[in-house]
Amino acid sequence: MVWVREVLVAALLLAVDIGVAGNVLKDEPGDRLLVAAIVVASLLAVAVVVRRLWPVGALVAVVVISVVAAFLGLLWDPFVAVALVSYPVVLRRDERFVVPCLVAVVLAAVFGQWWYAVGVPLILAAWALGYNVRERRAQAEELERQRHHQIAVDERLRIARELHDVVSHGMGLIAVKAGIANHIADAQPAAAREALQVIETTSKEALVEIRKLLGLLRQDTAPSLRDLADVVDRASSAGVEVDLAIGDCDHLPEPVALTAYRIVQEAVTNVVKHAAPTRCAVTVQADAHQVVISVVNDGAVTTVAPGGHGLVGMRERVETHEGEFTAGPRPEGGFAVRATLRLGDRR
Secondary structure (H helix, E strand, O other): OHHHHHHHHHHHHHHHHHHHHHHHOOOOOOOHHHHHHHHHHHHHHHHHHOOOOOHHHHHHHHHHHHHHHHHHOOOOOOOHHHHHHHHHHHHOOOHHHHHHHHHHHHHHHHHOOHHHHHHHHHHHHHHHHHHHHHHHHHHHHHHHHHHHHHHHHHHHHHHHHHHHHHHHHHHHHHHHHHHHHHHHOOOOHHHHHHHHHHHHHHHHHHHHHHHHHHOHHHOOOOOOHHHHHHHHHHHHHOOEEEEEEEOOOOOOOHHHHHHHHHHHHHHHHHHHHHHOOEEEEEEEEEOOOEEEEEEEEOOOOOOOOOOOHHHHHHHHHHHHOOOEEEEEEOOOOOEEEEEEEEOOOOO
16 A cells, blocks of 8 residues: 555656656757656656655655756756655654755755745655654554553553462461361361361362463463352361352453452452351342442451451452442441442443
8 A cells, every 4th residue: 555655656746747847848859858857757756656665765866866957957846756755764763864955955946946945845844744753653652562561560460469369368278277287186186187188178279270370371261250169168168158149140251250259259268367267148249230249257357457468459459340349347247348340331
């Protein structure tokens, strides 16, 4: 498409120059001047066609040919070819080559024909156009670089949250079971062995999840709300009885479903770490506009560190979906985590 445009521009310039030359030189004896004018116009047209391949070389050739032709009375346009070739030169950040062109045009106008001076504003206009296009392209490239950088930053933050959720969930269960095993090792060796088995199973599952997580950039698989059954089973083994209720969530986009999964996982993990043994009610309901998540437990409330990564991570996940998040002790006892994720306009 670019080459077609270049050829059309060059053909138009060639036709105008030949047409004007034929009209001006029709009364001149012989055809030598007309042939020479056609050769000049043809050379200028060729230079316009190849101006994007060799912009500086084409500009030098056009200036030399145009100046010589002007003093020989064979140039019938006000250095239009010079202006056309100046444009890609400015795009390449070689503006210094345009200054001698302006000087050559001025000299041609002073010592040749005055109307060649029209080439000065033409060249300046090409210069301005090339500069503006160049700056817009540079800005577009910078915006694209910033977009890619932001994507990389967001991806790192997402992976950091995922790693925190996986490690926190697995290590929380391991810590609880290790404490139980250490406490009852002498009195109840069978129960201690059971706790150790849970530690072994949980640690292996955590390693598997971490491996999956590190491969997320190469895979399309991620935990879904159906996998919350595994979270419930692990919490139950740590002394937290979970009542899980999930509504119709099959229509949820994968990023929203993953966010809902991680919020429930982190909230249940906090219950295991801070309130076990206890009961916990988990509810996930969705409609066409939003997902509502509730994790409520009846256990004793411990002090929650305000700078904890768990609650901060959940809040950040919710904010990415323009939702609402609350977490805190309940007046009637226990602790509640509630989140709303917006699905946006799905029309």
